[in-house]
Structure formats: structure tokens, C-alpha cells
């Protein structure tokens with residue numbers, strides 16, 4: 001069967017099928033999975049750069065299937081109730097809602113994470129920060145690690161799952177985000193981490209011992225940045241930080257040294273054009289070995305330094 005997107009609704013019935021009730025939505029007629037994927041793709045073509053992939057992820061989630069496995073099921077028919085939900089999900093996607101919020105899931109590192117609009121959708125570029133963090137934590141390390149602004153728990157969970165003997169404290173200002181992070185820890189069977197609510201380092205319990213590694217992907221977009229319109233479904237608390245986007249980073253750099261062991265590291269994710277500014281902030285705060293690493297797209301993405 002051809003994979004080309006079709007602008008028209010799926011063929012009425014696969015040739016060997018008996019008639020089924022026609023879903024009363026947008027005049028859609030029943031069809032097999034391949035038909036619905038073609039239809040979904042054509043519906044999303046104008047709204048999404050990844051229309052086919054989006055349609056596959058949405059339908060796979062509804063059918064409780066892996067995306068790859070869906071390709072082996074192209075000739076299967078779909079129940080009317082599923083078609084109705086699929087059509088409503090396609091409509092939400094057409095309006096710009098991210099696929100991850102529609103299906104409520106996002107893959108990050110080796111983890112399958114639950115997400116909702118209380119948390120940023122974890123991005124592949126943040127794996128640059130995870131890779132650097134793991135390179136500072138030898139296998140078997142029992143270091144103390146802090147993840148500031150954990151959101152879905154993506155960074156904290158990736159590090160904690162790869163280094164089961166480390167202890168990770170994950171913080172956020174948002175209780176709703178911490179609920180999601182706790183749920184992700186439970187679902188992924190990761191127990192070497194704890195959680196605290198509060199503003200950056202003020203979230204730490206008074207008696208907290210210093211950390212060997214402090215990590216953060218804080219909000220770093222400038223208020224008024226034109227890209228914010230495309231991110232309108234994600235929480236503003238996770239996105240913006242002052243007129244140049246650097247307020248949170250300034251605060252973390254200022255407060256972190258008091259909570260780091262001697263020789264401990266601070267790693268910060270930031271915008272592609274903020275590397276020089278973050279290097280300057282770390283250097284001014286007395287950090288050594290300051291450097292910036294690039295993400296998979298070749299952009300400056302994470303800057304770190306060690307406390308002498």
C-alpha cells in the first residue's frame with residue numbers, strides 16, 4: 001500500500017471487512033491503520049514539520065503500541081471509539097499542542113517520562129548535560145548530586161538511574177512539577193533520589209551537606225523573546241528569566257559555591273548565544289576549568305566549572 005499522504009478521508013472499508021459503524025466525526029469513514037496514518041499526516045501537513053511521525057506517535061499511543069510495531073499492523077482496522085479520540089488528538093496537534101502533552105509521555109535518555117503542562121517537555125539537547133555529569137561520576141560513585149529546577153525529573157532521574165550509588169536531591173519551585181518528577185521516579189523504579197520544593201538553593205534543608213555536583217537546566221529565555229509564542233503550551237516558569245534570560249543563572253552561580261565541596265562542579269544548561277556570558281559569570285564567581293560544551297546540533301549548550 002502506498003505511503004503517500006492523501007488529502008481525502010480513508011477508503012471506506014478494507015476489501016475483506018464487514019461493515020462497522022461510521023464514527024460521527026468530521027465525516028470520517030472506517031479504515032485500517034495505514035489509512036488513518038495517511039489521513040492524519042495529510043491533516044497535519046500544514047501545521048507540523050513532522051506530520052507523519054506525529055500521526056504515528058498519536059495513533060501508536062492510542063493503540064498502546066510502539067511506533068515501530070505499528071508498521072506491522074497497517075492492515076488492522078481500528079475501533080470507532082479509538083478513531084474518535086485519534087481525530088480529536090489530530091485536531092489538538094493542528095492547533096499547535098506538542099505531541100508529548102497530548103500523549104502525556106516523552107522519552108529522555110533511557111527513560112519513559114510522564115509529562116503534563118506543569119513541566120517542560122525534556123529536550124534531547126539536555127542529554128549533553130547528563131553526559132557531562134556522568135563523566136564526572138565514575139561507576140560506583142557515591143557522590144552527592146543536586147538537580148535544581150528538576151521539572152519532570154529528567155536530569156535527576158537519568159543521573160540517578162545510571163549511577164545507583166549516588167544520592168540525588170531534585171528541587172523545583174513548582175509543587176506540581178515535583179509531583180510529576182516523583183511519579184516518574186516511581187514508574188522508572190529509581191529510588192536513590194529525594195525531592196525538595198523551593199527557590200533554587202533556598203530549597204535545601206538547613207542541615208544539607210555540601211554537594212559534589214550541582215546541575216541545572218534553569219529557565220534561560222529572555223522575556224519578550226519572539227520564540228515564546230511557539231512555546232505557549234509550556235509553563236512560563238520553566239522558560240523565562242529576566243530581560244536577558246540570565247537572572248536564574250546569575251542567582252545559581254552566586255549561591256552554588258556555598259553548597260559545593262572543594263573540587264565540586266557546577267554544570268548549567270543555557271541558550272545557544274549565552275555561552276560567553278555564563279563562562280564570565282562562573283569565572284567571576286571563582287570557578288576554575290570553566291568551559292562550554294556543545295549540543296547535538298553544534299550549539300553552545302552547557303557551561304561548567306569546578307570549585308577550587
Ligand SMILES: C[S@@+](CC[C@H](N)C(=O)[O-])C[C@H]1O[C@@H](n2cnc3c(N)ncnc32)[C@H](O)[C@@H]1O
Nearest residue numbers: 120122149150151172173199200217218219238
Ligand atoms: C527549563 S525547566 C527544566 C526542567 C528539567 N530540569 C529539564 O531539563 O527538562 C526549568 C525548571 O526550573 C523550575 N524553576 C523556575 N524557577 C525556579 C526557582 N526560582 N527555583 C527553583 N526552580 C525553579 C521550573 O519550574 C522548571 O521546572
